[in-house]
Amino acid sequence: MAPKTTKAAIKDSLANLSQDKFAEFVEQLLDRREPPKVRRSEVEGKSRLAVTNLLVSTFTESKAPQVVQEILRDIGCSDEADELGKPKGPILKVESLSFSAPVGNPMAGAVRAGNEHFVDKYQLELISRVSNVAPILDELLSEEAGVKGQGWISEVTV
The missing domain is CATH 1.10.533.10 (Death Domain, Fas)
Structure with a gap:
């Protein structure tokens, strides 16, 4: 559930x-x-x-x-x-999650939960908890502009 x-x-x-x-x-x-x-x-x-x-x-x-x-x-x-x-159903609790994604291979070094990538495993739960998308998009656009021409964003912290 x-x-x-x-x-x-x-x-x-x-x-x-x-x-x-x-x-x-x-x-x-x-x-x-x-x-x-x-x-x-x-x-x-x-x-x-x-x-x-x-x-x-x-x-x-x-x-x-x-x-x-x-x-x-x-x-x-x-x-x-x-x-x-009271909690309803399983609780997804992430204290701190950090991974590096080198240029050319955005999924290298990504944190995995079991054999499945963390984001793939918890995709629906993560999406359902987002209530305000505008600041996220603003941040992603500003980061993209800052690293344009350098490849993938090198550090992501959730």
């Missing part, structure tokens, strides 16, 4: 709330004192899916679950907060 994405876990937590509790959740979200702040116009009359997307885009995939758990506990929904904190 593939790991549940952050967005799917938050969506499921909000789906379990009654209409009243969801309205209370939205009010608590608007009343948060810590930045980033959410504007009323961004959540007023929005569906649970739209609020989920807003949470992930505003607070990032790594911080959104913590914000949601905090608000759920504040409105008396500790069971939903605890459920959101």
